Amino acid sequence: MLWTIEVRRSEFLLHEMLKLCDQYPAEAIEAAGLAPAVAAAQQKADSILKRAATVLHRYGVTESELMALVEKHAADTGCAFQDADKGVIKRIAEAWSLLAPLGI
Secondary structure, eight states, rough: OOOOOOSSSSSOOHHHHHHHHHHHHHHHHHHHTTTTHHHHHHHHHHHHHHHHHHHHHGGGGGGHHHHHHHHHHHHOOOOOGGGGGGGHHHHHHHHHHHHHTOOO
16 A cells, blocks of 8 residues: 655644654655654653653652553644743643642
């Protein structure tokens, strides 16, 4: 079977790169020249999960649980944020930290 991946822009979001692995066989990703970018995205995702797991470990959250959460969310929805949204992400995190003592 012939697979083609249409590349419409030069930059993909992290979650889009990771979804390519679910949507296309490795041969198609390689043929499109995206294998290095997909591998880099996977390394970045692994690094993010490891850092988050380190922070949340004291609360009983494991890296595998975080991975399952990310995979479930990716399958159910898309990603609302991209790397350029760091300021927005920080403000949302600050709001959640303010709400935490209220049990939220």
